[in-house]
Amino acid sequence: MNAVGPATDEIPLARPVLGEAEEGALLEVLRSGQLSLGPHVLAFEQAFAARLGVSHACAVSSGTAGLHLALRAAGVCDGDEVVTTPFSFVASANAPVFERARPVFADIDARTLNLDPDAAAAAVTARTTALLPVHVFGYPADLPAFERLGLPIVEDACEALGAIHGDGTAVGGRGHPAVFGFYANKQLTTGEGGMVTTADAAVKAQVDSERNQGRAPDMGWLDHDRLGFNYRLSDLACALGLAQLDRLDDMLAGRARAAALYREALAGIEGLELPCEDSGGDRRGWFVFVVQLPRGSDRDATIRALRERGVQSKPYLPAIHLMTYYRETFGHRAGEFPVCEDVAARSVALPFFPQLSESQIARVAMALREVLGR
Numbered sequence: 444m445n446a447v448g449p450a451t452d453e454i455p456l457a458r459p460v461l462g463e464a465e466e467g468a469l470l471e472v473l474r475s476g477q478l479s480l481g482p483h484v485l486a487f488e489q490a491f492a493a494r495l496g497v498s499h500a501c502a503v504s505s506g507t508a509g510l511h512l513a514l515r516a517a518g519v520c521d522g523d524e525v526v527t528t529p530f531s532f533v534a535s536a537n538a539p540v541f542e543r544a545r546p547v548f549a550d551i552d553a554r555t556l557n558l559d560p561d562a563a564a565a566a567v568t569a570r571t572t573a574l575l576p577v578h579v580f581g582y583p584a585d586l587p588a589f590e591r592l593g594l595p596i597v598e599d600a601c602e603a604l605g606a607i608h609g610d611g612t613a614v615g616g617r618g619h620p621a622v623f624g625f626y627a628n629k630q631l632t633t634g635e636g637g638m639v640t641t642a643d644a645a646v647k648a649q650v651d652s653e654r655n656q657g658r659a660p661d662m663g664w665l666d667h668d669r670l671g672f673n674y675r676l677s678d679l680a681c682a683l684g685l686a687q688l689d690r691l692d693d694m695l696a697g698r699a700r701a702a703a704l705y706r707e708a709l710a711g712i713e714g715l716e717l718p719c720e721d722s723g724g725d726r727r728g729w730f731v732f733v734v735q736l737p738r739g740s741d742r743d744a745t746i747r748a749l750r751e752r753g754v755q756s757k758p759y760l761p762a763i764h765l766m767t768y769y770r771e772t773f774g775h776r777a778g779e780f781p782v783c784e785d786v787a788a789r790s791v792a793l794p795f796f797p798q799l800s801e802s803q804i805a806r807v808a809m810a811l812r813e814v815l816g817r
């Protein structure tokens with residue numbers, strides 16, 4: 444993430460907060476000699492579950508692995524349909540495909556950029572066995588509306604640590620299997636890693652077993668009562684996660700501060716759309732700061748011009764149904780999901796991380812004003 448840019452002080456897109464606490468935690472595990480299946484796995488899981496107010500958490504090797512196991516635990520299998528959003532990181536759509544199920548896309552809400560509950564309801568068929576909403580850019584998806592559809596739900600909360608629903612529940616704390624990701628740009632990082640939260644002890648048992656080769660807790664090493672994977676998270680990574688959890692509130696506050704400064708600095712640029720404000724009690728867990736460029740502006744040229752001014756940015760996110768694999772495998776084409784396609788064509792992620800300084804934000808804003816004003 445810490446791209447080594449030109450000698451000038453290029454402002455990176457993302458940068459994790461890592462310090463002595465993380466170094467100490469890693470050294471302790473290194474010196475213990477137990478790098479995997481050690482005590483930090485359970486400790487990280489318990490601290491994470493407590494933080495969200497949910498009964499169980501299962502540490503896994505990535506958010507993608509967590510989505511795979513959560514969908515298996517929800518019973519998704521061959522020939523099923525899973526209704527989900529085309530405006531997400533590709534992993535949420537790929538996960539059903541791992542089980543030979545079909546991701547069925549529905550369009551997004553233009554304000555929140557999350558799966559639109561009405562569009563999702565219209566996409567449900569007799570073969571639909573699960574809904575897979577994504578809390579995109581950390582903004583809570585409308586879970587109460589999805590819950591009314593009466594289908595099993597798996598939540599992709601990989602971008603939404605720290606987000607809160609209008610009724611006060613933490614995103615990922617409503618009891619459905621919910622999946623978090625700990626890649627280096629996320630709110631909390633373990634380098635690579637993920638977590639599945641659930642209120643259901645049976646889901647916890649199945650995910651714990653399937654991440655570890657299908658081994659039951661009371662079975663010996665070399666016996667397996669089901670198919671499994673190696674989706675374990677190492678003790679090193681879990682120790683890092685615990686240290687990060689200790690500073691999570693500070694890191695979330697740092698992101699929220701940066702977002703507020705961006706709002707001020709970018710106010711009044713004609714046609715530029717900023718991330719939606721919190722509404723109805725829903726609270727975003729800030730992950731990225733994505734703006735939508737004014738209609739008619741040239742995004743690639745804008746990104747190049749920002750780069751020349753020492754500001755990293757990138758198109759974020761592309762529409763999944765228009766990716767080559769999805770066009771070729773599922774026959775998707777442009778025009779199917781107009782809201783998603785419009786947003787995806789105009790979205791640009793700006794530098795965003797907890798320690799982004801006020802002067803860096805001012806530089807980004809000045810560069811963007813200059814480039815869009817040309």
Ligand SMILES: *Cc1c(COP(=O)(O)O)cnc(C)c1O
Nearest residue numbers: 505506507532534601602624626
């Ligand atoms: C980060 C992310 C994931 C998981 O990514 P991994 O790299 O597998 O941890 C899944 N879905 C979304 C929406 C994400 O942003």
